[in-house]
Amino acid sequence: MTVPPADPIAFSRPWFDEKEAAAVGEALRGHVSGDGPIGRRVEARLAAQFGGTRVLLTTSGTHALELALLALGVGPGQEVICPSFTFVSSANAVLRVGARPVFADIEDRTLGLDPADVEPRVTPRTVALLPVHYAGVAPDMGALLDLARRRGLRVVEDAAQGLAATWRGRALGTLGDAGCLSFHETKNITCGEGGALLVGDPELARRAEIAREKGTNRAAFFRGEVDKYTWVAEGSSYVLSDVLAALLDAQLDKLAEIQRRRAATVARYREGLASWAAERGVRLPSELPERGPNHHVFFLLYPDARRRDAALRSLRAQGVMATFHYVPLHSAPHARRIGVDVELPVTDRVAATLLRLPLHPLLSAGEVDRVIAAVCETGSGG
Numbered sequence: 001m002t003v004p005p006a007d008p009i010a011f012s013r014p015w016f017d018e019k020e021a022a023a024v025g026e027a028l029r030g031h032v033s034g035d036g037p038i039g040r041r042v043e044a045r046l047a048a049q050f051g052g053t054r055v056l057l058t059t060s061g062t063h064a065l066e067l068a069l070l071a072l073g074v075g076p077g078q079e080v081i082c083p084s085f086t087f088v089s090s091a092n093a094v095l096r097v098g099a100r101p102v103f104a105d106i107e108d109r110t111l112g113l114d115p116a117d118v119e120p121r122v123t124p125r126t127v128a129l130l131p132v133h134y135a136g137v138a139p140d141m142g143a144l145l146d147l148a149r150r151r152g153l154r155v156v157e158d159a160a161q162g163l164a165a166t167w168r169g170r171a172l173g174t175l176g177d178a179g180c181l182s183f184h185e186t187k188n189i190t191c192g193e194g195g196a197l198l199v200g201d202p203e204l205a206r207r208a209e210i211a212r213e214k215g216t217n218r219a220a221f222f223r224g225e226v227d228k229y230t231w232v233a234e235g236s237s238y239v240l241s242d243v244l245a246a247l248l249d250a251q252l253d254k255l256a257e258i259q260r261r262r263a264a265t266v267a268r269y270r271e272g273l274a275s276w277a278a279e280r281g282v283r284l285p286s287e288l289p290e291r292g293p294n295h296h297v298f299f300l301l302y303p304d305a306r307r308r309d310a311a312l313r314s315l316r317a318q319g320v321m322a323t324f325h326y327v328p329l330h331s332a333p334h335a336r337r338i339g340v341d342v343e344l345p346v347t348d349r350v351a352a353t354l355l356r357l358p359l360h361p362l363l364s365a366g367e368v369d370r371v372i373a374a375v376c377e378t379g380s381g382g
């Protein structure tokens with residue numbers, strides 16, 4: 001009798017059940033466009049979680065970044081320093097508002113912006129830093145915030161991966177002038193596509209609220225502050241539908257359990273892989289001081305690209321949907337088109353040697369053990 005092959009182990013899967021279905025069903029009976037009662041309730045819920053900072057739900061994390069830069073007035077002739085080891089949206093948002101992304105290298109320790117490499121790239125045109133909390137881990141925010149203060153720069157945090165993670169006890173997304181979250185399918189909680197902008201300064205929040213509503217004062221009108229709404233600034237359509245806000249509300253109910261399950265998976269990976277990794281010169285994610293993790297990503301850093309690529313092929317052949325990322329932005333085709341010419345050695349090395357293992361709240365302990373066995377089977381080559 002032949003044993004049927006085991007089902008592939010998904011890299012990422014949202015945990016939706018009858019709770020989300022009921023929440024969406026209920027939402028469909030009411031206000032379905034954006035900034036309605038459900039959206040506002042979810043914003044208030046998130047705001048409470050973020051210590052009272054203003055939260056604006058958006059159609060995506062990408063749009064939260066664009067909205068932050070738009071509200072800050074970043075535009076043509078200006079530069080924003082961001083990592084190259086990130087998702088395309090960090091740089092695209094800068095381009096969308098007409099400014100120029102300037103890529104800096106990352107630190108080996110945090111895989112986030114390296115302040116020592118950022119400082120020499122500051123020019124009279126630099127207006128903002130855009131640090132990314134890769135894997136929910138803050139870079140050296142002490143040094144980056146200090147640099148921003150000394151040089152008069154704004155700080156927009158790309159906290160797309162940062163929900164529920166902290167730096168010095170403070171929530172990621174609340175450290176700079178603006179923070180941007182993502183609720184994309186791959187994130188710890190999701191509404192399919194969605195995001196949020198966090199802003200502490202009420203004046204900046206007011207500008208963002210207008211830009212989010214096609215450049216109108218519609219939100220102030222809904223609050224009864226003006227008797228008609230009209231075009232008051234440049235803007236776009238960045239408001240999340242209440243149907244998706246309802247989905248997000250149901251996911252927020254599950255956040256604690258999702259975090260518990262992700263933490264358990266990460267602990268099992270660590271325990272199962274620690275001695276194998278030490279013997280093979282493979283690095284596991286560091287547990288860094290001053291940082292509260294959110295278990296968004298579990299990665300392996302192989303000693304070289306050849307061994308990483310071989311491991312990726314072998315894992316996939318064994319039905320483990322591991323992945324790599326990122327193709328560094330500074331070496332991507334569009335970077336060449338816009339004249340980017342920079343060397344970022346840590347970025348290149350990390351991007352060539354990093355492999356991500358499946359991590360989601362529906363992974364069973366048995367599946368985690370299968371992944372561990374497949375990784376060890378793969379070895380790190382010779």
Ligand SMILES: Cc1ncc(COP(=O)(O)O)c(C=O)c1O
Pocket residue numbers: 060061062063086087089090132158160161181182183184193194195
């Ligand atoms: C670092 C980073 N920035 C920005 C984004 C963009 O978020 P979204 O997919 O919600 O537009 C993502 C996620 O996809 C991300 O991981």
